[in-house]
Amino acid sequence: PLPKRYATQLPIPSVLQPVRTDGTTDYYEITARPGMARLVAGHDTEVWGYQGMFPGPTIESRSGRRTVVTHKNELPHPTVVHLHGGHTPHDSDGYPMDLIAPLGGGTGGPGAGGMAGMAGMGPATAKPERVYDYPMNQRAATLWYHDHTMGFTGPHVYRGLAGFHLVRDDEEAALGLPHGPRELPLMIADRAFAADGSFAYPALDPSEVKPGVQSAYMNGVLGDVILVNGAPWPVAPVDRARYRLRILNASNARRYRLELDPQPPGGGGLLQIGSDGGLLERPIAHDAIELASAERFDVVVDFSRYPAGSSVRLVNRLGSGSTAEVMRFDIGSAQVSDDSRVPGGTLAKVEKLDASKAVATRTFTFIKSQNNWTINGQGYQPGQSLASPKLGQVEIWRFVSDVHHPVHLHLDPFQVVRRNGDAPGEFDAGWKDTVDVLPAEGVEVAVRFTDYAGRFLVHCHNLEHEDMASMGEFTTQ
Ligand code: C2O
Incomplete structure:
Protein backbone atom coordinates (compact mmCIF):
# COMPACT_ATOMS: atom_id res chain seq x y z
CA PRO A 1 0.00 0.00 0.00
CA LEU A 2 1.15 3.55 -0.66
CA PRO A 3 2.11 5.76 2.27
CA LYS A 4 -0.51 8.32 3.28
CA ARG A 5 -0.33 11.67 1.54
CA TYR A 6 0.15 14.86 3.53
CA ALA A 7 0.64 12.97 6.79
CA THR A 8 4.32 13.86 7.40
CA GLN A 9 5.91 17.20 8.07
CA LEU A 10 8.65 18.18 5.61
CA PRO A 11 11.99 17.18 7.13
CA ILE A 12 14.93 19.51 6.63
CA PRO A 13 18.30 17.72 6.40
CA SER A 14 20.60 18.83 9.21
CA VAL A 15 23.63 20.96 8.35
CA LEU A 16 26.86 19.07 8.97
CA GLN A 17 29.38 20.66 11.31
CA PRO A 18 33.04 20.53 10.33
CA VAL A 19 35.25 18.27 12.47
CA ARG A 20 37.85 21.02 12.34
CA THR A 21 38.56 24.31 10.62
CA ASP A 22 41.65 26.39 10.05
CA GLY A 23 42.43 29.71 8.37
CA THR A 24 41.62 28.46 4.87
CA THR A 25 39.74 25.20 5.14
CA ASP A 26 36.77 23.39 6.66
CA TYR A 27 37.19 19.64 7.21
CA TYR A 28 34.26 17.23 7.28
CA GLU A 29 33.79 13.51 7.77
CA ILE A 30 30.92 11.51 6.34
CA THR A 31 30.29 7.79 6.70
CA ALA A 32 28.08 5.97 4.23
CA ARG A 33 26.22 3.29 6.15
CA PRO A 34 22.87 1.54 6.35
CA GLY A 35 20.19 3.32 8.35
CA MET A 36 16.49 3.02 9.06
CA ALA A 37 13.77 5.43 7.99
CA ARG A 38 10.06 5.33 8.79
CA LEU A 39 8.53 6.06 5.38
CA VAL A 40 5.63 3.63 5.20
CA ALA A 41 3.32 3.30 8.20
CA GLY A 42 4.15 0.20 10.24
CA HIS A 43 7.45 -0.54 8.48
CA ASP A 44 11.04 0.54 8.70
CA THR A 45 12.82 1.05 5.40
CA GLU A 46 16.51 0.34 5.18
CA VAL A 47 18.36 3.15 3.44
CA TRP A 48 21.98 3.44 2.42
CA GLY A 49 22.73 6.94 3.54
CA TYR A 50 25.49 9.40 4.20
CA GLN A 51 25.66 9.25 8.02
CA GLY A 52 22.94 6.61 7.61
CA MET A 53 20.43 9.28 6.55
CA PHE A 54 18.45 10.00 3.41
CA PRO A 55 18.95 12.71 2.35
CA GLY A 56 22.45 12.95 3.76
CA PRO A 57 23.43 15.94 5.88
CA THR A 58 23.76 19.27 4.08
CA ILE A 59 27.23 20.72 3.70
CA GLU A 60 27.47 24.50 3.51
CA SER A 61 30.56 26.03 1.96
CA ARG A 62 31.66 29.60 1.57
CA SER A 63 32.76 30.44 -1.96
CA GLY A 64 36.58 30.48 -2.08
CA ARG A 65 36.96 28.57 1.18
CA ARG A 66 38.41 25.11 0.68
CA THR A 67 36.22 22.23 1.83
CA VAL A 68 37.76 18.82 2.52
CA VAL A 69 35.45 15.87 3.03
CA THR A 70 36.70 12.48 4.17
CA HIS A 71 34.15 9.95 2.98
CA LYS A 72 34.18 6.59 4.76
CA ASN A 73 32.34 3.54 3.56
CA GLU A 74 30.62 1.12 5.94
CA LEU A 75 28.35 -0.31 3.26
CA PRO A 76 28.77 -3.83 1.90
CA HIS A 77 29.61 -2.44 -1.55
CA PRO A 78 32.23 -0.07 -2.94
CA THR A 79 31.17 3.54 -3.44
CA VAL A 80 32.32 6.70 -5.20
CA VAL A 81 31.26 10.25 -4.29
CA HIS A 82 30.72 13.01 -6.83
CA LEU A 83 30.01 16.63 -5.98
CA HIS A 84 27.51 17.51 -8.70
CA GLY A 85 28.12 21.07 -9.88
CA GLY A 86 31.49 21.23 -8.16
CA HIS A 87 34.43 22.89 -9.90
CA THR A 88 36.71 20.12 -8.77
CA PRO A 89 40.09 18.68 -9.78
CA HIS A 90 40.01 15.19 -11.30
CA ASP A 91 41.36 13.43 -8.18
CA SER A 92 38.40 14.55 -6.08
CA ASP A 93 35.73 14.52 -8.77
CA GLY A 94 34.37 11.05 -8.16
CA TYR A 95 35.77 9.28 -11.19
CA PRO A 96 33.66 6.10 -11.35
CA MET A 97 36.65 3.78 -10.96
CA ASP A 98 38.10 5.65 -7.93
CA LEU A 99 36.36 3.30 -5.54
CA ILE A 100 36.06 3.62 -1.80
CA ALA A 101 36.29 0.00 -0.72
CA PRO A 102 33.64 -1.43 1.57
CA LEU A 103 34.57 -1.79 5.22
CA GLY A 104 36.90 -4.75 5.66
CA GLY A 105 38.47 -4.17 2.27
CA GLY A 106 35.89 -6.18 0.44
CA THR A 107 37.13 -9.60 1.50
CA GLY A 108 34.09 -11.74 2.19
CA GLY A 109 30.46 -10.73 2.13
CA PRO A 110 28.58 -9.35 -0.84
CA GLY A 111 31.15 -6.58 -1.18
CA ALA A 112 33.78 -9.04 -2.33
CA GLY A 113 31.79 -10.00 -5.36
CA GLY A 114 30.99 -6.39 -6.05
CA MET A 115 34.66 -5.52 -6.14
CA ALA A 116 35.52 -8.50 -8.30
CA GLY A 117 32.81 -7.46 -10.70
CA MET A 118 34.74 -4.32 -11.51
CA ALA A 119 37.61 -5.03 -13.81
CA GLY A 120 41.00 -4.04 -12.53
CA MET A 121 39.86 -2.56 -9.23
CA GLY A 122 40.62 -5.22 -6.64
CA PRO A 123 40.33 -4.66 -2.91
CA ALA A 124 44.09 -4.22 -2.67
CA THR A 125 43.97 -0.90 -4.48
CA ALA A 126 41.05 0.66 -2.60
CA LYS A 127 40.68 1.84 1.01
CA PRO A 128 37.48 2.14 3.03
CA GLU A 129 37.85 5.93 2.93
CA ARG A 130 38.84 8.67 0.54
CA VAL A 131 39.60 12.35 0.98
CA TYR A 132 37.79 14.67 -1.42
CA ASP A 133 39.42 18.07 -1.65
CA TYR A 134 37.15 20.84 -2.97
CA PRO A 135 38.76 24.26 -3.65
CA MET A 136 35.23 25.76 -3.85
CA ASN A 137 36.52 28.39 -6.19
CA GLN A 138 33.03 28.95 -7.60
CA ARG A 139 29.99 31.17 -7.14
CA ALA A 140 27.06 30.53 -4.79
CA ALA A 141 24.86 27.69 -6.04
CA THR A 142 22.84 24.66 -5.02
CA LEU A 143 25.11 21.64 -5.48
CA TRP A 144 24.48 18.09 -4.40
CA TYR A 145 26.66 15.12 -3.68
CA HIS A 146 25.75 11.60 -4.66
CA ASP A 147 27.13 8.21 -5.47
CA HIS A 148 28.89 7.67 -8.82
CA THR A 149 30.06 4.05 -8.69
CA MET A 150 30.84 2.46 -12.03
CA GLY A 151 27.76 0.47 -13.12
CA PHE A 152 25.94 0.92 -9.77
CA THR A 153 25.03 4.60 -9.53
CA GLY A 154 21.31 3.93 -10.06
CA PRO A 155 20.80 1.43 -7.21
CA HIS A 156 23.11 3.34 -4.86
CA VAL A 157 21.36 6.68 -5.27
CA TYR A 158 17.97 4.96 -5.12
CA ARG A 159 18.90 3.48 -1.74
CA GLY A 160 19.60 6.98 -0.49
CA LEU A 161 23.16 8.10 -1.27
CA ALA A 162 22.44 11.78 -1.99
CA GLY A 163 22.67 15.05 -0.08
CA PHE A 164 22.77 18.83 -0.59
CA HIS A 165 25.94 20.89 -0.72
CA LEU A 166 25.18 24.60 -0.73
CA VAL A 167 27.72 27.22 -1.71
CA ARG A 168 27.16 30.73 -0.39
CA ASP A 169 28.88 33.99 -1.26
CA ASP A 170 28.80 37.70 -0.41
CA GLU A 171 27.12 38.77 -3.65
CA GLU A 172 24.12 36.59 -2.86
CA ALA A 173 24.07 37.39 0.86
CA ALA A 174 23.84 41.13 0.08
CA LEU A 175 20.57 40.68 -1.84
CA GLY A 176 18.36 40.07 1.20
CA LEU A 177 16.68 36.95 -0.21
CA PRO A 178 14.52 34.86 2.14
CA HIS A 179 16.82 32.90 4.45
CA GLY A 180 16.99 30.90 7.68
CA PRO A 181 13.73 29.01 8.24
CA ARG A 182 12.39 30.61 5.05
CA GLU A 183 14.98 28.93 2.83
CA LEU A 184 13.95 25.34 2.11
CA PRO A 185 16.07 22.82 0.21
CA LEU A 186 13.66 20.40 -1.52
CA MET A 187 15.09 17.13 -2.80
CA ILE A 188 12.39 15.50 -4.92
CA ALA A 189 12.77 11.81 -5.70
CA ASP A 190 10.35 9.03 -6.61
CA ARG A 191 10.58 5.57 -5.08
CA ALA A 192 8.63 2.30 -5.06
CA PHE A 193 8.21 0.16 -1.97
CA ALA A 194 7.93 -3.60 -1.54
CA ALA A 195 5.19 -5.02 0.69
CA ASP A 196 7.61 -5.17 3.66
CA GLY A 197 8.37 -1.45 3.37
CA SER A 198 11.78 -1.84 1.73
CA PHE A 199 12.77 0.16 -1.33
CA ALA A 200 11.93 -1.82 -4.45
CA TYR A 201 14.66 -1.35 -7.03
CA PRO A 202 13.76 -3.88 -9.68
CA ALA A 203 16.53 -3.19 -12.18
CA LEU A 204 19.57 -4.63 -10.41
CA ASP A 205 20.70 -8.13 -11.26
CA PRO A 206 19.64 -10.37 -8.31
CA SER A 207 23.28 -11.30 -7.70
CA GLU A 208 23.87 -7.60 -6.85
CA VAL A 209 27.29 -8.17 -8.37
CA LYS A 210 26.63 -7.63 -12.03
CA PRO A 211 26.84 -3.92 -12.91
CA GLY A 212 24.19 -2.19 -14.99
CA VAL A 213 20.46 -2.79 -15.14
CA GLN A 214 18.33 -5.61 -16.44
CA SER A 215 17.11 -5.01 -19.96
CA ALA A 216 13.48 -4.42 -18.95
CA TYR A 217 14.57 -1.31 -17.02
CA MET A 218 16.93 0.26 -19.53
CA ASN A 219 14.63 3.25 -19.94
CA GLY A 220 14.90 4.13 -16.25
CA VAL A 221 13.35 3.13 -12.93
CA LEU A 222 10.23 5.01 -11.85
CA GLY A 223 8.47 4.85 -8.48
CA ASP A 224 4.87 5.56 -7.52
CA VAL A 225 5.71 7.45 -4.31
CA ILE A 226 7.05 11.00 -4.42
CA LEU A 227 9.46 11.80 -1.60
CA VAL A 228 10.60 15.29 -0.69
CA ASN A 229 13.66 15.29 1.57
CA GLY A 230 12.95 11.60 2.10
CA ALA A 231 9.33 12.01 3.25
CA PRO A 232 6.33 10.89 1.16
CA TRP A 233 4.16 13.85 0.02
CA PRO A 234 5.07 15.97 3.03
CA VAL A 235 3.46 19.12 4.39
CA ALA A 236 5.44 22.28 5.11
CA PRO A 237 3.86 24.79 7.47
CA VAL A 238 4.78 28.24 6.14
CA ASP A 239 4.21 31.86 7.12
CA ARG A 240 2.42 34.32 4.87
CA ALA A 241 5.79 35.47 3.58
CA ARG A 242 8.38 34.88 0.87
CA TYR A 243 10.23 31.56 0.84
CA ARG A 244 13.24 30.50 -1.13
CA LEU A 245 12.86 26.95 -2.44
CA ARG A 246 15.99 25.24 -3.71
CA ILE A 247 14.38 22.52 -5.79
CA LEU A 248 16.47 19.52 -6.86
CA ASN A 249 15.23 16.64 -8.97
CA ALA A 250 17.19 13.75 -7.41
CA SER A 251 15.05 11.09 -9.12
CA ASN A 252 16.81 8.36 -11.07
CA ALA A 253 14.76 8.88 -14.21
CA ARG A 254 11.54 10.84 -13.57
CA ARG A 255 10.93 14.29 -15.07
CA TYR A 256 8.57 16.78 -13.43
CA ARG A 257 6.57 19.78 -14.49
CA LEU A 258 5.95 21.54 -11.18
CA GLU A 259 3.14 23.98 -10.59
CA LEU A 260 1.53 25.60 -7.58
CA ASP A 261 -2.11 24.58 -7.20
CA PRO A 262 -3.91 26.90 -6.93
CA GLN A 263 -1.82 29.47 -8.74
CA PRO A 264 -1.63 32.79 -6.92
CA PRO A 265 -3.82 35.57 -8.37
CA GLY A 266 -2.12 36.84 -11.51
CA GLY A 267 0.05 33.72 -11.87
CA GLY A 268 3.83 33.63 -12.04
CA GLY A 269 3.99 32.03 -8.59
CA LEU A 270 7.35 30.38 -9.13
CA LEU A 271 9.82 33.26 -9.35
CA GLN A 272 13.05 31.72 -10.55
CA ILE A 273 16.17 33.39 -9.19
CA GLY A 274 18.74 30.72 -9.94
CA SER A 275 19.52 27.55 -11.83
CA ASP A 276 22.14 24.77 -11.52
CA GLY A 277 25.06 27.20 -11.50
CA GLY A 278 23.67 29.90 -9.19
CA LEU A 279 21.84 33.20 -9.54
CA LEU A 280 20.32 34.34 -12.80
CA GLU A 281 20.99 37.84 -14.09
CA ARG A 282 17.39 38.73 -13.32
CA PRO A 283 14.40 36.82 -11.97
CA ILE A 284 11.99 34.98 -14.29
CA ALA A 285 8.35 34.45 -13.23
CA HIS A 286 7.06 31.01 -14.20
CA ASP A 287 3.65 29.35 -13.85
CA ALA A 288 5.43 25.99 -14.14
CA ILE A 289 8.97 24.69 -14.19
CA GLU A 290 10.27 21.50 -15.78
CA LEU A 291 13.11 19.53 -14.23
CA ALA A 292 14.89 16.46 -15.51
CA SER A 293 17.12 14.36 -13.25
CA ALA A 294 19.81 16.39 -11.46
CA GLU A 295 18.53 19.83 -12.47
CA ARG A 296 18.06 22.52 -9.83
CA PHE A 297 15.70 25.48 -9.81
CA ASP A 298 16.07 28.16 -7.18
CA VAL A 299 12.67 29.86 -6.84
CA VAL A 300 11.00 32.33 -4.51
CA VAL A 301 7.33 31.80 -3.65
CA ASP A 302 5.45 34.61 -1.93
CA PHE A 303 2.83 32.90 0.23
CA SER A 304 1.38 36.29 1.22
CA ARG A 305 -0.30 36.23 -2.21
CA TYR A 306 -2.57 33.50 -0.81
CA PRO A 307 -5.34 33.82 1.80
CA ALA A 308 -4.35 33.30 5.45
CA GLY A 309 -4.93 29.74 6.56
CA SER A 310 -5.14 28.31 3.03
CA SER A 311 -3.20 25.41 1.53
CA VAL A 312 -1.21 25.25 -1.69
CA ARG A 313 -0.03 22.05 -3.29
CA LEU A 314 3.06 21.59 -5.40
CA VAL A 315 1.84 19.34 -8.21
CA ASN A 316 3.49 17.50 -11.07
CA ARG A 317 1.72 17.96 -14.40
CA LEU A 318 3.77 15.16 -15.96
CA GLY A 319 2.56 12.66 -13.38
CA SER A 320 -0.69 10.78 -13.04
CA GLY A 321 -2.43 9.40 -9.98
CA SER A 322 -0.03 9.31 -7.04
CA THR A 323 2.85 10.86 -8.99
CA ALA A 324 0.82 13.95 -9.91
CA GLU A 325 1.26 15.32 -6.38
CA VAL A 326 4.48 16.33 -4.67
CA MET A 327 3.91 18.23 -1.42
CA ARG A 328 1.68 20.79 0.29
CA PHE A 329 2.28 24.13 1.96
CA ASP A 330 -0.07 25.03 4.81
CA ILE A 331 -0.10 28.78 5.19
CA GLY A 332 -0.40 30.24 8.67
CA SER A 333 -2.95 32.89 9.50
CA ALA A 334 -0.75 35.00 11.77
CA GLN A 335 0.38 38.43 10.65
CA VAL A 336 4.14 38.10 10.19
CA SER A 337 6.88 40.47 9.21
CA ASP A 338 8.92 39.81 6.09
CA ASP A 339 11.96 41.94 5.40
CA SER A 340 13.21 39.72 2.57
CA ARG A 341 13.32 41.06 -0.95
CA VAL A 342 13.88 39.88 -4.50
CA PRO A 343 15.44 42.63 -6.58
CA GLY A 344 13.25 43.11 -9.65
CA GLY A 345 16.20 44.26 -11.75
CA THR A 346 19.64 42.72 -11.48
CA LEU A 347 20.26 39.77 -9.18
CA ALA A 348 23.82 39.09 -10.20
CA LYS A 349 26.35 39.85 -12.86
CA VAL A 350 26.40 36.84 -15.14
CA GLU A 351 29.18 36.62 -17.71
CA LYS A 352 27.87 35.58 -21.09
CA LEU A 353 30.11 33.13 -22.93
CA ASP A 354 30.69 34.39 -26.46
CU1 C2O B 1 28.33 12.62 -13.05
CU2 C2O B 1 25.24 14.09 -10.77
O1 C2O B 1 26.76 13.27 -11.88
Missing part, protein backbone atom coordinates in the same frame (compact mmCIF):
# COMPACT_ATOMS: atom_id res chain seq x y z
CA ALA A 355 29.62 31.53 -28.72
CA SER A 356 31.03 33.32 -31.77
CA LYS A 357 34.51 32.91 -30.25
CA ALA A 358 34.17 29.14 -30.00
CA VAL A 359 37.32 27.35 -31.15
CA ALA A 360 35.60 24.00 -31.71
CA THR A 361 32.19 22.44 -32.17
CA ARG A 362 31.76 18.86 -31.02
CA THR A 363 28.72 16.64 -31.36
CA PHE A 364 27.70 14.04 -28.80
CA THR A 365 24.85 11.85 -29.98
CA PHE A 366 23.05 10.03 -27.16
CA ILE A 367 21.57 6.99 -28.74
CA LYS A 368 20.57 3.45 -27.90
CA SER A 369 22.54 0.80 -29.67
CA GLN A 370 21.71 -2.85 -29.13
CA ASN A 371 21.80 -3.42 -25.37
CA ASN A 372 23.52 -0.20 -24.37
CA TRP A 373 23.03 3.51 -24.32
CA THR A 374 25.92 5.07 -26.15
CA ILE A 375 27.53 8.37 -27.05
CA ASN A 376 28.30 8.50 -30.77
CA GLY A 377 27.65 4.78 -30.93
CA GLN A 378 30.16 3.93 -28.23
CA GLY A 379 29.35 2.65 -24.74
CA TYR A 380 31.44 4.00 -21.86
CA GLN A 381 35.01 2.77 -21.73
CA PRO A 382 37.00 4.05 -18.75
CA GLY A 383 40.18 5.67 -19.95
CA GLN A 384 38.96 6.38 -23.48
CA SER A 385 38.71 10.07 -24.20
CA LEU A 386 36.08 11.49 -26.56
CA ALA A 387 37.46 15.04 -26.63
CA SER A 388 40.46 17.06 -25.49
CA PRO A 389 39.26 20.63 -24.90
CA LYS A 390 41.83 23.31 -24.03
CA LEU A 391 41.43 25.05 -20.70
CA GLY A 392 40.20 28.63 -20.97
CA GLN A 393 38.72 28.38 -24.48
CA VAL A 394 35.06 28.50 -25.41
CA GLU A 395 33.69 25.53 -27.31
CA ILE A 396 30.25 24.61 -28.60
CA TRP A 397 29.08 21.19 -27.48
CA ARG A 398 26.09 19.86 -29.32
CA PHE A 399 23.98 17.17 -27.67
CA VAL A 400 21.73 15.14 -29.96
CA SER A 401 19.17 12.69 -28.60
CA ASP A 402 16.97 9.80 -29.58
CA VAL A 403 14.78 9.82 -26.44
CA HIS A 404 14.93 12.10 -23.35
CA HIS A 405 18.45 12.53 -22.02
CA PRO A 406 19.39 14.94 -19.23
CA VAL A 407 23.00 15.60 -20.26
CA HIS A 408 25.48 16.56 -17.54
CA LEU A 409 29.04 17.85 -17.72
CA HIS A 410 31.53 17.63 -14.91
CA LEU A 411 34.09 20.35 -14.09
CA ASP A 412 32.37 23.49 -15.40
CA PRO A 413 28.88 24.78 -16.10
CA PHE A 414 27.70 25.85 -19.53
CA GLN A 415 25.15 28.13 -21.17
CA VAL A 416 22.48 26.91 -23.55
CA VAL A 417 22.88 28.66 -26.89
CA ARG A 418 20.31 26.97 -29.14
CA ARG A 419 17.63 24.32 -29.10
CA ASN A 420 17.02 22.78 -32.51
CA GLY A 421 18.68 25.74 -34.15
CA ASP A 422 16.35 28.08 -32.30
CA ALA A 423 16.58 30.18 -29.15
CA PRO A 424 17.11 28.45 -25.77
CA GLY A 425 13.98 27.13 -24.06
CA GLU A 426 12.11 28.77 -21.20
CA PHE A 427 13.88 26.61 -18.59
CA ASP A 428 17.40 27.02 -19.97
CA ALA A 429 18.37 30.35 -18.39
CA GLY A 430 21.64 30.93 -16.57
CA TRP A 431 24.60 28.69 -15.86
CA LYS A 432 23.55 25.07 -16.22
CA ASP A 433 25.41 21.83 -15.60
CA THR A 434 22.61 19.54 -16.74
CA VAL A 435 20.41 20.19 -19.74
CA ASP A 436 17.13 18.43 -20.45
CA VAL A 437 17.52 17.23 -24.02
CA LEU A 438 14.07 16.28 -25.29
CA PRO A 439 13.48 13.42 -27.74
CA ALA A 440 15.02 13.95 -31.17
CA GLU A 441 16.53 17.29 -30.24
CA GLY A 442 19.83 18.98 -30.84
CA VAL A 443 20.87 21.30 -28.02
CA GLU A 444 23.96 23.46 -28.35
CA VAL A 445 25.73 24.77 -25.29
CA ALA A 446 28.72 27.08 -24.90
CA VAL A 447 31.23 25.75 -22.40
CA ARG A 448 34.64 26.85 -21.20
CA PHE A 449 36.60 24.50 -19.00
CA THR A 450 38.99 26.15 -16.58
CA ASP A 451 41.73 25.50 -14.03
CA TYR A 452 42.01 21.73 -13.89
CA ALA A 453 43.63 19.49 -16.46
CA GLY A 454 42.59 15.87 -16.40
CA ARG A 455 39.87 13.37 -17.13
CA PHE A 456 36.23 14.37 -16.59
CA LEU A 457 32.84 13.02 -17.55
CA VAL A 458 30.02 13.86 -19.91
CA HIS A 459 27.01 11.65 -19.31
CA CYS A 460 23.30 11.16 -19.31
CA HIS A 461 21.88 11.71 -15.79
CA ASN A 462 19.07 9.24 -16.21
CA LEU A 463 20.89 6.92 -13.82
CA GLU A 464 19.79 3.72 -15.53
CA HIS A 465 21.04 5.12 -18.83
CA GLU A 466 24.29 6.09 -17.11
CA ASP A 467 24.75 2.59 -15.65
CA MET A 468 24.15 1.19 -19.14
CA ALA A 469 27.13 3.03 -20.62
CA SER A 470 25.63 6.45 -21.48
CA MET A 471 28.82 8.15 -20.39
CA GLY A 472 32.04 9.39 -21.91
CA GLU A 473 35.27 11.03 -20.85
CA PHE A 474 36.96 14.19 -21.99
CA THR A 475 40.47 15.24 -21.13
CA THR A 476 41.10 18.90 -20.44
CA GLN A 477 44.56 20.22 -21.17
